[in-house]
Amino acid sequence: MLENREDSCQEQCFHPEVVESVRRNMLGSVPSDELAQLFKVLGDNTRIRILDALFRSELCVCDLTALLGMNQSAVSHQLRVLRDARIVKSRKYGKKVLYSLDDEHISGLVRMGSEHVRELKK
Amino acid sequence: MLENREDSCQEQCFHPEVVESVRRNMLGSVPSDELAQLFKVLGDNTRIRILDALFRSELCVCDLTALLGMNQSAVSHQLRVLRDARIVKSRKYGKKVLYSLDDEHISGLVRMGSEHVRELKK
DNA sequence: TTATCATATGAGCAATAGTTCATATATAAA
DNA sequence: TTTATATATGAACTATTGCTCATATGATAA
DSSP, X not given: OTTOOTTTOXXXXXXXXXXXXXXXXXOOHHHHHHHHHHHHHHOXXXXXXXXXXXXXXXXXXXXXXXXXXXXXXXXXXXXXXXXXXXXXXXXXXXXXXXEEEOOHHHHHHHHHHHXXXXXXXX | OTTOOTTTOOTTTOOHHHHHHHHHHSOOHHHHHHHXXXXXXXXXXXXXXXXXXXXXXXXXXXXXXXXXXXXXXXXXXXXXXXXXXXXXXXXXXXXEEEEEEOOHHHHHHHHHHHHHHHHHHO
């Protein structure tokens, strides 16, 4: 991996010791990919709004649809993405399906992210 | 907003009180969009690896390029995305540009995200 | 100055994502 | 059973994203 320097830059700039030391401590490529995947799922306005709502209360698809003011199909599609990522869970209640958050880490992430956004505004 | 129920579902399913109460506490649409934008920036494997590296040390573009084993142009493009989001900052040092993390919230987010991924594996 | 090196950037392209529409499934009521 | 309701899903379309290639910019050295 370290050998493909042709594409990057010349000897003078490249610092093998620093690069090696950093590399040793970095996440393996598999975990970094999973982490990116998690953030990618959180990186959509519709899904954030869904989570923001579910953070307040367990809700059925219908109420989420009304709340977001969008297509039921679109909401269901996004709920599937969140379910696949195990960020929300669902349970049947009669004809309805009730959704709620599946993990407390997620609300922590959302809270910390909001904090960051708020800081940036200053 | 609450009136476009035609697209969603019938009277029986819709719960106006719950929806209203949830809506009142939700993030405004502007902040939720900014929050999604932040997560979107973090939701890419290349950018996560860059942050993971910068978390360990300030690095020039050339070293990052060697570290990630990819095109210098690709790295510069992603650094621009991170810079625009004010997640990393840069300073000139001779011909080189040195990058580092711009905000301590970010490492917190990455750490919390990693925690979540680790938990999911169990 | 000119040449070289490190980085940035615009255009173009392929892959992916989010939405809508139509329809399928599942539960309940008549 | 038949009908209606709530949700899920596949296909199609458009918009966005990340990469590559070529080139521009900016700084140092000769």
